[in-house]
Amino acid sequence: MADVTRRPIMAGNWKMNLNHLEAILLVQKLAASLTEQQLTDVEAVVLPPFTDLRSVQTAIDGDKVKIGYGAQDLSQHKGGAYTGEISGAMLAKLGCSYVVVGHSERREYHGEDDALVNAKVKAALANEITPILCVGEGLEIREAAGQVEHCRGQLDGALEGLKDSDVKKIVIAYEPVWAIGTGKTATPDDAQEVCGAIRARLAEKYGAETADAVRIQYGGSVKAANIAAIMAQPDVDGALIGGASLDAEEFASIVRFREHIQR
Numbered sequence: 212m213a214d215v216t217r218r219p220i221m222a223g224n225w226k227m228n229l230n231h232l233e234a235i236l237l238v239q240k241l242a243a244s245l246t247e248q249q250l251t252d253v254e255a256v257v258l259p260p261f262t263d264l265r266s267v268q269t270a271i272d273g274d275k276v277k278i279g280y281g282a283q284d285l286s287q288h289k290g291g292a293y294t295g296e297i298s299g300a301m302l303a304k305l306g307c308s309y310v311v312v313g314h315s316e317r318r319e320y321h322g323e324d325d326a327l328v329n330a331k332v333k334a335a336l337a338n339e340i341t342p343i344l345c346v347g348e349g350l351e352i353r354e355a356a357g358q359v360e361h362c363r364g365q366l367d368g369a370l371e372g373l374k375d376s377d378v379k380k381i382v383i384a385y386e387p388v389w390a391i392g393t394g395k396t397a398t399p400d401d402a403q404e405v406c407g408a409i410r411a412r413l414a415e416k417y418g419a420e421t422a423d424a425v426r427i428q429y430g431g432s433v434k435a436a437n438i439a440a441i442m443a444q445p446d447v448d449g450a451l452i453g454g455a456s457l458d459a460e461e462f463a464s465i466v467r468f469r470e471h472i473q474r
């Protein structure tokens with residue numbers, strides 16, 4: 212692999228937690244726990260529920276904090292009669308830089324398949340929002356050692372029809388489903404195996420330059436105590452964090468992962 216520097220990205224997926232008032236408090240606490248330099252070295256992103264986005268935007272813009280924000284999903288449609296849906300254009304108007312696409316909870320509870328994930332990736336890019344594309348295997352697939360093949364299939368499906376220049380803009384999150392919210396983290400080697408395979412697949416299909424530019428996160432029971440070992444892997448460029456991102460101090464400590472390495 213070429214010697215490249217990718218800026219680490221730690222993204223907190225709040226899932227269906229925190230109302231807009233609680234959201235403001237958490238963002239303010241987070242901002243107070245991180246210096247400008249720390250937020251320059253590592254990109255910190257919060258991904259609140261839709262109903263919090265306007266408040267989060269106001270808190271971040273008002274205090275001029277270098278924390279990014281985005282949504283947890285978007286519609287594949289541009290607009291119109293789609294009750295309950297939120298378009299990419301609406302998110303862009305709220306200043307969202309990121310949107311999670313294809314999270315395993317959307318795939319499992321809302322029947323999202325690779326074709327829909329692909330349409331959502333395209334909808335995000337069309338609105339200049341960076342998709343955080345999630346891939347990951349369930350326990351049965353892991354036990355049958357099918358994780359690499361499974362994630363490669365999800366990746367191919369989600370990126371269908373995209374140009375190299377689009378692929379370069381995407382963040383990919385490898386989240387083994389069995390590690391999400393279970394306290395059971397993949398080992399750093401497990402994370403590297405799949406993140407490395409994802410990068411190899413990107414290189415095969417879009418060339419080394421594109422593969423080297425893409426940031427790949429690990430997600431699944433990440434916390435301050437395990438982030439340093441995960442980040443030590445060559446193909447892991449950050450983390451997608453659920454539960455631990457609801458605690459400002461814990462999330463800030465994850466953003467400061469380099470401090471844990473020096474200890």
Ligand SMILES: O=C[C@H](O)COP(=O)(O)O
Pocket residue numbers: 224314386390391392393394430431432433451452453454455
């Ligand atoms: O999007 C985040 C992931 O699903 C990980 O959640 P977790 O950190 O609570 O395991």
